[in-house]
Amino acid sequence: VLPGFAFSASKSTWAAVKGFEKNTEIQVAATYASSGNLDIDTVPDSRGATVNVHYSISKIPTTGYTPRLADDRVGYFLTVVKDYSKDSDRDQFVRYVNRWNLQKADAKAAVSPPKEPIIFWLEKTIPYEYRKPIREGILEWNKAFEAAGFANAIEVRQQPDDADWDPEDISYNTFRWITSSAGFAMGPSRVNPYTGQILDADIIFDADFLSFWKHEFETFTPESIAAMTGGPLDLESYEKQMRSRSPFALNDLMACRRSDGMARQLALGASFAAATAADPKMAAELQERLIAEGLKEVTMHEVGHTLGLRHNFKASTWKSLADINDPAKTHDSGSVASVMDYNPTNLAPKGQKQGDFYTHTIGPYDMWAIEYGYKTIAGDTNAEVAELNKIAARSGEAGLTYATDEDTRGIDPDPFSNRFDLGNDALEFAKQRAALVKDLLPNVAERMTKEGDDYTQARLAFNVLLATHGSSMFFAARHVGGLELSRSHKGDAGAKAPVVVLDPKQQREALKLLSENVFNDRPFTVPPEVYNHLGSSRWSHWGAEPTTRPDFPIHDYIAMWQDRILSQLMSSLTLDRMHDAELKVPVDQDCLTTAELIETLTAAVFAEVDNVKDGEYTNRKPAISSLRRNLQRTYLRRLSHLAMGETAAPDDCQTVAYAELSSLNERINKLLESKVKLDSYTRAHLTETSARIDKVLDARLTLARP
Ligand SMILES: [Zn+2]
Ligand SMILES: [Zn+2]
Numbered sequence: 001v002l003p004g005f006a007f008s009a010s011k012s013t014w015a016a017v018k019g020f021e022k023n024t025e026i027q028v029a030a031t032y033a034s035s036g037n038l039d040i041d042t043v044p045d046s047r048g049a050t051v052n053v054h055y056s057i058s059k060i061p062t063t064g065y066t067p068r069l070a071d072d073r074v075g076y077f078l079t080v081v082k083d084y085s086k087d088s089d090r091d092q093f094v095r096y097v098n099r100w101n102l103q104k105a106d107a108k109a110a111v112s113p114p115k116e117p118i119i120f121w122l123e124k125t126i127p128y129e130y131r132k133p134i135r136e137g138i139l140e141w142n143k144a145f146e147a148a149g150f151a152n153a154i155e156v157r158q159q160p161d162d163a164d165w166d167p168e169d170i171s172y173n174t175f176r177w178i179t180s181s182a183g184f185a186m187g188p189s190r191v192n193p194y195t196g197q198i199l200d201a202d203i204i205f206d207a208d209f210l211s212f213w214k215h216e217f218e219t220f221t222p223e224s225i226a227a228m229t230g231g232p233l234d235l236e237s238y239e240k241q242m243r244s245r246s247p248f249a250l251n252d253l254m255a256c257r258r259s260d261g262m263a264r265q266l267a268l269g270a271s272f273a274a275a276t277a278a279d280p281k282m283a284a285e286l287q288e289r290l291i292a293e294g295l296k297e298v299t300m301h302e303v304g305h306t307l308g309l310r311h312n313f314k315a316s317t318w319k320s321l322a323d324i325n326d327p328a329k330t331h332d333s334g335s336v337a338s339v340m341d342y343n344p345t346n347l348a349p350k351g352q353k354q355g356d357f358y359t360h361t362i363g364p365y366d367m368w369a370i371e372y373g374y375k376t377i378a379g380d381t382n383a384e385v386a387e388l389n390k391i392a393a394r395s396g397e398a399g400l401t402y403a404t405d406e407d408t409r410g411i412d413p414d415p416f417s418n419r420f421d422l423g424n425d426a427l428e429f430a431k432q433r434a435a436l437v438k439d440l441l442p443n444v445a446e447r448m449t450k451e452g453d454d455y456t457q458a459r460l461a462f463n464v465l466l467a468t469h470g471s472s473m474f475f476a477a478r479h480v481g482g483l484e485l486s487r488s489h490k491g492d493a494g495a496k497a498p499v500v501v502l503d504p505k506q507q508r509e510a511l512k513l514l515s516e517n518v519f520n521d522r523p524f525t526v527p528p529e530v531y532n533h534l535g536s537s538r539w540s541h542w543g544a545e546p547t548t549r550p551d552f553p554i555h556d557y558i559a560m561w562q563d564r565i566l567s568q569l570m571s572s573l574t575l576d577r578m579h580d581a582e583l584k585v586p587v588d589q590d591c592l593t594t595a596e597l598i599e600t601l602t603a604a605v606f607a608e609v610d611n612v613k614d615g616e617y618t619n620r621k622p623a624i625s626s627l628r629r630n631l632q633r634t635y636l637r638r639l640s641h642l643a644m645g646e647t648a649a650p651d652d653c654q655t656v657a658y659a660e661l662s663s664l665n666e667r668i669n670k671l672l673e674s675k676v677k678l679d680s681y682t683r684a685h686l687t688e689t690s691a692r693i694d695k696v697l698d699a700r701l702t703l704a705r706p
Pocket of ligand 2: 312313314315316317341342416417418419420421422
């Protein structure tokens with residue numbers, strides 16, 4: 001509810017009341033009154049704001065449906081009830097998967113059509129050119145049902161232009177097409193609250209992501225960057241965020257926020273198409289293919305939700321990037337293990353063959369999950385368990401690994417569970433994305449604008465490329481202090497232990513990649529005139545605000561990404577995990593310690609302090625560049641917080657940070673006292689840095705604590 005508004009019974013009325021065979025739909029035009037001081041885009045006079053509230057009431061069917069018990073190795077939405085008579089030494093929860101009631105028409109046949117198929121009606125509002133990929137995306141799931149014993153489990157029908165039935169009728173599952181800029185959701189899906197039986201599903205498809213050059217790409221903020229990379233990174237800020245959430249807010253773990261990132265992925269693909277195509281006609285064709293493939297993949301994803309499936313953010317790590325770009329290897333099984341991941345646009349490195357932009361079919365995880373949920377098993381709910389266990393016990397097989405939303409928060413340790421990552425080697429993915437960005441950045445103004453266009457698209461594309469670089473480096477950063485988690489149960493063939501400490505070699509390789517590509521100004525060497533061609537939007541009216549910085553804030557934007565990656569590496573949770581890992585790895589085995597991490601970071605960030613040679617330094621050609629000076633300040637701030645004990649990191653990290661600061665200070669002073677003639681910027685920066693370190697070391701020694 002809007003703050004300052006109160007429900008007004010006298011101004012509210014019934015907007016619509018509809019009765020159907022199995023359900024009643026009631027719409028209330030609820031009007032909220034206020035003093036009228038607010039300015040809201042969509043309300044002419046804010047003394048009264050009307051919100052249509054929809055109530056949907058349906059009859060619970062009494063047909064013979066056998067609820068199926070859930071398993072934590074396979075990702076279904078759940079219906080959970082408590083059975084106080086349940087005889088168990090664990091708890092009294094009974095967890096059912098949400099699924100459709102599919103029954104074989106011919107109970108004896110190995111493969112039979114269902115008595116009642118799941119029928120999706122394509123609404124007549126779907127533009128003609130998009131109907132084919134959408135239809136194909138829906139029907140792709142029949143492959144999985146066929147393997148589970150059902151022929152043609154899903155049917156697609158086109159709503160005729162003169163159809164008079166209402167999509168709100170529960171008897172119809174619809175695929176609806178809207179443009180709301182609210183992001184699309186799986187839409188209202190009705191489930192029997194006692195059994196988990198899905199009764200009706202309408203996919204509300206928000207076509208807004210097809211206008212993928214979003215105005216919000218024009219300006220980045222630390223908040224938008226955090227949202228792109230999983231939100232809060234330490235427990236304190238995570239708990240603060242959880243507390244500030246409205247109790248009425250949609251449960252984040254259940255929502256599908258795919259469109260936010262999808263628009264960015266399509267914009268990246270379009271930039272790639274514009275930059276790599278030989279001519280504009282070819283670029284247009286590439287972009288058309290990109291959108292058709294993207295639309296089919298998003299359809300498969302949304303339909304997956306309506307079949308009961310949750311996200312699987314590990315599915316994108318099934319194949320190597322080389323295999324993903326090899327059509328012979330993706331022809332049958334697609335490029336990812338599941339369409340229930342948020343899969344990014346696949347873009348082949350320069351000079352290599354381009355595979356599918358998006359996977360063209362459902363993967364092995366999808367087949368397996370449908371088998372678990374839908375395969376016909378004799379007997380009642382409890383009699384099914386033995387057979388279900390056999391299916392779930394395959395969890396250790398390649399391509400069947402499952403990790404979902406609650407495994408993919410900023411605070412989670414598993415670097416293999418990510419949104420919009422691709423391939424089985426995140427470091428290789430980051431390298432390829434960095435090379436791509438480096439290649440595209442210098443030509444962005446030239447390639448992204450046509451004769452007669454304004455320059456805004458150049459800026460949007462530039463920011464999308466910066467975000468591509470930053471977010472793929474963030475995946476690499478999650479390797480440091482990372483743990484691989486497994487949901488497999490004891491005895492599952494090929495399964496890993498529930499927790500595996502990441503190989504220290506991999507962690508060090510990630511650190512090296514970050515020092516070369518993030519804690520370094522080389523990747524950002526763009527011809528200066530490019531910055532002056534990144535135009536901003538000139539519109540100022542309702543729904544459009546002028547940009548606060550019409551010039552491009554290059555220092556700020558690079559600093560934001562560096563800070564985000566440093567905050568992941570130095571988060572108290574990362575340090576805690578690394579500190580604990582020292583006991584979880586046998587003493588005679590290698591392990592990346594927190595001391596090594598802090599020392600490596602200081603050496604990378606403050607490399608100049610040890611390496612500056614005597615030379616001709618001027619304020620235009622300084623010994624330490626402006627981007628590096630910024631990075632050093634950001635890092636120093638974090639290291640100081642750590643040394644002063646202001647974070648929840650282990651005390652051991654506090655003392656290491658303290659020692660590191662005092663050693664750094666000695667080296668800085670040595671450089672300042674040496675014969676090297678520094679420019680004014682560098683000298684001022686180092687002098688101030690040294691004074692700051694003195695204060696921090698002092699402050700800590702005079703702390704009032706014993
Ligand atoms: Zn989703
Ligand atoms: Zn993923």
